[in-house]
Amino acid sequence: MEFSTQLKRYTGRQVRVSTYGHVKIIGRVRAVFTDCIRLVDALVLGELDDQGWFSQMQYADPESNHGPRDSEAVIPFHTILSVACLDDAPLDAADPAAGVDATPQEPDDDPKQHARDALSEALRSSPIELQIGVSLIRLADPQRGGDLLDRIGAQRIAIAAQLGIIVPRVQVRDSVSMDPDCYEIYIHGGKVGGARLLAGRLLAIDSGQTGALLEGVETVEPAFGRPAVWIHPESRKRAEACGWHVAEPVAVVMTHLVQSIKRHAWELLSYDHVAELLEQLQQRHPTTVKEVAPECISIPHLHHLLCCLLQESVSLKPLGRILECLGSPGVMSGDAESRLAKVRQTIGRTICERLRDESGALRACALDESLAVHLTQFTDAGDNPKRSAVVKSLAAAICLRWEETGNADRPLIIVVPATIRRRIRQVLCGELPSAAFLAYSEIPREIPLEIPVTIDSLDAADQTTEHSELRRTPK
Secondary structure, eight states, rough: HHHHHHHEEETSSSSEEEEETTTEEEEEEEESSSSSEEEEEEEEEEEOOOTTTHTTTOOOTSSSSSOSSSSEEEGGGGGEEEEEEEOOOEEEEEGGGBSEEEEEEESOHHHHHHHHHHHHHHHOOSEEEEEEGGGGGGOOOOOTTOHHHHHHHHHHHHHHHHHHHOOEEEEEEEOOOOOOOOEEEEEETTTEEEEEEOOTOOEEEOOSSOOOOOOSSEOTTTTOEEEEEOOOGGGGGHHHHTEEEEEHHHHHHHHHHHHHHHHHHHHHHHHHHHHHHHHHHHHHHHHHHHHHHTTTOOHHHHHHHHHHHHHHTOOTTTHHHHHHHTSTTTTTSSSSSHHHHHHHHTTTHHHHHTTTTTOEHHHHHHHHOHHHHHHHGGGSSSSOOHHHHHHHHHHHHHHHHHHHOOOTTTTOOOOOOGGGGHHHHHHHHTTTOOEEEEEGSSSSSTOOEEEEEEEEEEEEGGGOOOSBBBOOOOO
């Protein structure tokens, strides 16, 4: 009998779960899944290690917020030593080999119930899925030294802390139909990435400052598309000495998975997640939530605005500031685009912080206002060869000028007037997917703005004149 099947018999009962790290959790079983058990009214006993498994599973359930100070907890199976039932109701003896002290009296031979459970399990899918070939199972098997699952748990917490969202659990499955050395990443059932790993090799990634060529199998790093080479482990020291970044296969998978989650974070944000974020915010800022949501803005409209922010990798951590902005007089009377522009201006310091260089300044490429206005006409022109040729030429010129001014290793930032920022991004983001599009009004005055590149016209896009002066356009 599977471990999850046995634990399902405890549903509704009070249990004590003993885990690794001398942590015991007492609570009532709310649900049992294929890889974890969910407790409510949970009480944690024992000293907690902030770097241990318990801190990494605080957000393990996409439906709620957990942690040592909360009333719910989700406990992964691989951390459980034993489960003991604390209810007074008599229970039959359990199989001691399963690590469970007791089991309820319900029979386990109802085929209809098994069919219903199987159907329910099939329908309960996670929006994030990682499929791995059979040769890569070792990466997720703790008994063979694999730590993929632990890494996923830790990265979900890191992404949640960075973007301020609730990251759904990642469903990891092995697939016999795939190439044994391949993995694939799915978001809401659609494939968004994948790659093939070479067994027994390390991936050396071109840093842009490599001093020598390496012997191995040439490839492309899957997360960022940089040139890379699969090398033998004994070549690692030489590769690192020559400026190559060397990554283990499991690190390659994790980097690709993390970047895929960040790129598609706006697709992972649901109405329920927005409601839960508001519930969490209400504990810290009750008046803000009470006065603004849902009196001023509904969940669907707030969800749309937050998704627009996530599409451009803007963190939702300042959610309180966002609501305060929406509650300001006159903000909600505008359309969705004007509300978004006002919110971005309000949290401009947060937006700019991740884009500043080592000196604290913003280095950006500016588009002349007349050129920018001309480009906005392309948003209504549809897809046609002329439009595509002009946009590709302009994007190539921007990248070339950006690299020529010594900014190749810095993120590309394009600044334009606030009234057309969104439409400029709509035109150029297909050719410049990693570029950040900022409005002048979003940049706080205390942040120095350096503009080494200015594109004045479509004809000037082909020129290589550099503008290195420090300039700020009036807001």
